[in-house]
Amino acid sequence: MNPTRRVFFISDRTGLSAEGMGKALLEQFENIKFKQMSYAFINTEDKAHGLVQIINRQAQDDGIRPIVFSSVVDESIGRILAEANALHISLFDAFLSLLEQELGTPARHSVKSRVANVERYDARMEAVNFALNHDDGVSEANLKEADVILMGVSRSGKTPTCLYLALQYGIRAANYPLTPDDLESPDLPRMVKAHKNKLFGLTINPERLHDIREERRANSNYSHIDTCKQEVRDAQAMFRRHQIPFTDTTHKSVEELAVNILQECQLKRRF
Amino acid sequence: MNPTRRVFFISDRTGLSAEGMGKALLEQFENIKFKQMSYAFINTEDKAHGLVQIINRQAQDDGIRPIVFSSVVDESIGRILAEANALHISLFDAFLSLLEQELGTPARHSVKSRVANVERYDARMEAVNFALNHDDGVSEANLKEADVILMGVSRSGKTPTCLYLALQYGIRAANYPLTPDDLESPDLPRMVKAHKNKLFGLTINPERLHDIREERRANSNYSHIDTCKQEVRDAQAMFRRHQIPFTDTTHKSVEELAVNILQECQLKRRF
Structure with a gap:
């Protein structure tokens, strides 16, 4: 031992x-x-x-x-x-x-005296503000400005991923929550249709989604395992039907999701 | 070359x-x-x-x-x-x-098959939600739940630091914006008084603050260099008067601020 x-x-x-x-x-x-x-x-x-x-x-x-x-x-x-x-x-x-x-040149061997990296600060703040302002609701203008739009059912992991993309890379990530209405339609939601090339889908294991939703609203229709199964099935069908790249968040850390999205959508870091 | x-x-x-x-x-x-x-x-x-x-x-x-x-x-x-x-x-x-x-033992030499780290996810989400819910306004209950309370004038860097602490360490960081009223009083703001041991101050170079505020509200009293100078001076005086640890955010990255606060306040990471 x-x-x-x-x-x-x-x-x-x-x-x-x-x-x-x-x-x-x-x-x-x-x-x-x-x-x-x-x-x-x-x-x-x-x-x-x-x-x-x-x-x-x-x-x-x-x-x-x-x-x-x-x-x-x-x-x-x-x-x-x-x-x-x-x-x-x-x-x-x-x-x-x-x-x-x-x-063919010696290293400095000393800590760089950090100059105020104003550009980096600005890019980061803009992206963080973008994520914060758009976390509750989306508008046409927001989606237009976004570098990427994360789509998924409620509690599939969109918010922390948007924030991480903003803080780590200065990327403006918008958050589009798929509502039951969206999920019933064979079409893409009206608002995101014009931005199809920026869409990235998040999906999640229904049992895990059920657990997460139970934490928020126990014994509700919202958290019921059947609701979760149905919503996840519909969301995945939508991603497939419209060829939207997507990933399963269940076993992934926010870091992994962010790098995944960066790579898959070929996003350009802002710093 | x-x-x-x-x-x-x-x-x-x-x-x-x-x-x-x-x-x-x-x-x-x-x-x-x-x-x-x-x-x-x-x-x-x-x-x-x-x-x-x-x-x-x-x-x-x-x-x-x-x-x-x-x-x-x-x-x-x-x-x-x-x-x-x-x-x-x-x-x-x-x-x-x-x-x-x-x-005295061989390494695995393979990537760990990641098990769903549910605890980590939960701690992170709780902290992120905490930061998001409290970004606009603070309540007594929030401050009580907080691991740390970042205090500073508007645009001194509180929001991204709170979010980073949440995402990176699962720390519940509340955000207390110092208002002009707060700054005029010799006392600590009423709401934070009971949580003095959790307070950490952020300060910033007034010229830099002026630049940041100009971006948001150009040619306003809010962004005027004299306002910025006065607010920063008052905030620093408050931190000193009440022995609140504080740091200057001007030349620091969000990562540096977070590690700084973690160390200074001896915060316990939640993952």
Whole structure:
């Protein structure tokens, strides 16, 4: 029986990518339990020394050295952290020298002093506002401005996907909820007809939809398993009839859905 | 003069972390222009062979081999991609063997068949709904339920930060816009007084605020530089007077703000 292994994700910036990478690596060892902690913005030598003490104490308490995933760019901070009693995995170092060689130029080895990226901010805010303004109702004007229009029955996952597309890529994603009226018609809903090339459908397992809807309105016609089955069947039939690309959201994370849609609709990121 | 270098981010899943890591690495070479393309869900040998052709054609067209950042886990797919005419940087391989050694157990070397992570979905949806429901107005009940309450003047960056905290960490972040009335009072706004330990302030450079507000309501009192200066000064005075932690959003990305708040307020992620 392996003991629980302590893991530190350390970065001199947000550390989001390093954490994602580290977690993906750990997922490859399913028999081992990990306890993970994140330390972001470790951007001074003082903070680094303090963290080394924490790591060393942990190593002592656990009787086994922790694993450190570091995406620290600053060399002097990196050197301090490397002295901790841990398996030190520096996600950057190995590749930086490889790239230096390939590109024939030395790397900066320091955190970029971030200039205010106004353009990026603006694109993101516009997309977030777009998603927020259109979450409740759609108008012709909105659909015209949209980069993509997500269609699906109520609670099929449209809202978080629209928001994620906006925050992550600055994409203006509109949200078209398929009403029972829409679903009964052999036609595409009137409002979206003119924008057929922007449509993307979301579908979901009816049992899962039933569970989600029960949370919101228990024992209602809306959440009844028969309603869910019927709506999902009708929606899928509509997507197929009109050749609208669609995907099942049941087992997908918002990240997966967003990348899926980006790829399938060949959307251009705004940053 | 270096030519523009083509970069491929390749993954058998979303590739978001690999892309983040790769971009951070490339940022270390500021004199070189990169043209980046992402290929997600390369999860069959056929797709891998197709992509190798694309890379090889690109190498020929550019007269220089592209750089490939791969986070492919599947070994047979990885082998195919490694044959392309490119500098192949496999973000996983180097570390997997290191971890195998440390942990004394072999890695899976395959993509995890994702089980429906219902808990994660629920936590995320709850947090997103929380942020959406409370974006326009706040109520006592909402503030009570919140994990954190972001306070700031209009357009200081509260909304996207709340949404990001919700999507990324499942954190229920409420949004308290400081009104001119709030700002004139020496007290904390009545509604948030009882939740002082959950407050976090956002401030912003007045010139930048002016620009943002001009976009929304040009030539208004709301967007006037004097109004912006006054509001920002008053808000900062309030944060200081009541010892509310706060940060300047002007030069920070939403990701940085979120990690900052997470750390500063010691918030517990819900997934």
